[in-house]
Amino acid sequence: MALLGEGEDNVAYEVNGELIVRFAKESDPVERATRVTDEARLLSAVAGISPLPVPEPSFTVAELGCLAYFKLPGLPLIDVPAAQRSADGIAGALGELLGALHHLPAERMSDLVSTDDQPKQLWLSEAVDTYSVVVERIPTAHRPVVEAFLDSPPPADEYAQVFSHNDLGIEHVLVDPATWTVTGVIDWSDAAIVDPAYDFGLLYRDLGPAALHQALKSYRSDIHDVDAINARAVFYARCSVLEDMAYGIETGQEKYLEKSLTALKWLYPA
Template identity: 30%
Template sequence: MNRLELPALSAAQVAALLPDAPDGVEWRSVEWLGMGSDHHAFALDRARVLRLPRWPGGGEALRREARLLAWLAPRLGGAALPEVLLLGDAGPRVPEGFSVARRVPGRSALGFALTDPVALGGGLGRWLADLHALNPQGSGLTVDLDPSGHDWRDVALDDLEAAAGAGVLPEADAWAARVRDIPDLRKVVPAPIHGDFAAEHVYLDGQGRLSGVLDWSDAALGDPARDLAGLIHWGDAALLAAARVAYPAAGPSCGAVWERAAWYALCRALADLAFGLTGGAAGGQEAYLRAGRRALDGLQVWWTNAPIPP
């Protein structure tokens, strides 16, 4: 079902919202950063980020995310998390309100040339293992599972159709067969997950080390394979191999969790291609197209010895 997108605001309009901010939160400049699937983002004085929901209902998602980040901060180390400083009230121009958070240090790993993928992969694997092992009591997280996989499949096929129609997806029929070959999701044990763990939400310092993880709006009690898909989606074989060593997925279900992760990674790659055709930060569309193609190349290697289903 199509949703009615909320009107976008200019940097000047966002600046006009800020005089009502409480004492102790200061800013001198407002600069548009870009558009994600759920938010418009603006830099405030280069030290903070303001996010505006794109869709009705996004205000509650911002408030839920702020509560989760406050819960996670003392429990999850190894990477900085956004610290929400302000939740702005709804108003005529911002019917869902807005949030202001301290900016996560570093830069997005989307398109980042990795200097030490083995060290980074090990760090990401350990960090995800710590997240997935958290006791969710008190987190406010709700269960988000699709045992049929049909929701993921249907969205991925729509994205595939858009990418193929634009001429950015060779061998579309073969990839469509992969999408339709849904792994067994019926016995998944839910765990705390980031929910949208991909390179653009992972921040690295100047030496290419993990420095922060942002955008927790899709966090849930869900399939850990959804986060592991981000490691496959990255498209770096050395990073993935190190992460698999560091992530303690052992026992009879080990192969199953990575099989699910590869399928989710395919769905994510197709979403990148579709998003790269229509959105993202100014000049950033090509970065998403490159990320999607790189992920598909990695998945092609992943499935080299597995026949594409009929």
């Protein structure tokens, strides 16, 4: 058994190179058990609609906050060299995934997930606070652009909410480094009813403007305004990159800080 990784919500182990056993870090035993049971139900539901592989529960031990599933093949995209991350096929596949999730009537998933959709003004206020934490690590040339964004009004909160992954950063996307195809999407613990632009914002943050364009091109939604999604995705990307920087600094995980500093080039061009 080997420690696979640890985030804010879970710690995960790999057993015999094939089984992922994950434990929730929630301290309340009732809440911990409920979360694991609900996530197992959620993963089973997502597996039925996702065009990409997702973890399917093997077993749970609810009272321990334990969820186990067989390992999906592939390498986390965050561990791929930055220059090789933005293959069109990867972004296109993720756009198709979001199209499938967002096309599902949100009310069908409301008994499995909650709503996570804060007003944009609150996003901006939190980004201002986070900026004060990370400012010393941001190259001087980018700071005036960041500060101008933080002083600007946020986009309007006018859109139909959807069911989505709600944390579609590149650390949760698995790829085959030989073919550059997506082999799975993991960690659905934050899945929720959200703004359809949010996960596109994370793709833009981590993979850049060409990837966002390709993902939206593959989205093919006849329900949501793609141009409006694009505009809000930029807003989310600019806020969340500061959050990722803070996470990298606080946890000592340099790969989060490195990808965030790279993203400043397109999010806050000097």
